[in-house]
Amino acid sequence: MLHTASSWLLVAAFCGAGLFNAIGTPATQSSFIRWGYPAWWCRVTGGLEIFTAALIALPVTRGAGLILGAVIVVAAILTVLRHRDLSHLAPLGLFAALLILVTVAA
Template sequence: MLSGYDPTLLAWALSAFFVAGGLFNIIAPPMLAAEYAHWGYPSWFHYITGLCELSAAALMAFPPTRLPGGVLAMAVMAAAVITVLWHHQRTHAIAPGIVFVLTGAMLSML
């Protein structure tokens, strides 16, 4: 679809997004911890999410590991979309849905 385009800028932008998201999930301010509890996840699950996001960010930053990083990033965003839709928080699905599509676009450039 988008072959022939250089995915570097998009990959770096996505990496920055996932670094921010990963740190936010690891720090887990009280309102985020409350959301995880509302969704029925264990109290420690935000650490797993944050670690996955930081791993995806690191992998997407470098060309040789962009593919596995993008796949991991898409899995995290798919899980986020499914979680909020399951809990009828439709507007919360917009941002991870967009990031899912952008990550797919980046992968299609590889």
């Protein structure tokens, strides 16, 4: 039960973050530029996050989704630490905790 609930919570989190990044508001694009990425990179990130959500949602591809999700989260953590944009660490920590919970519960 916990595994199923945490998996779906992780799917919803990646899907929500993906939609937010894929929409690419001016504020989101500005953050990506500040972090040294092109403005359009938020859409690539959003697409990868939505793809990750889809992979995690399907039991047969869940492992690949967890690996891709971990890579995305680690890259994001390294980016915000490098630029000392620490306000983003709390949500990233939640993503990391969910990834660990789903992986351990599997």
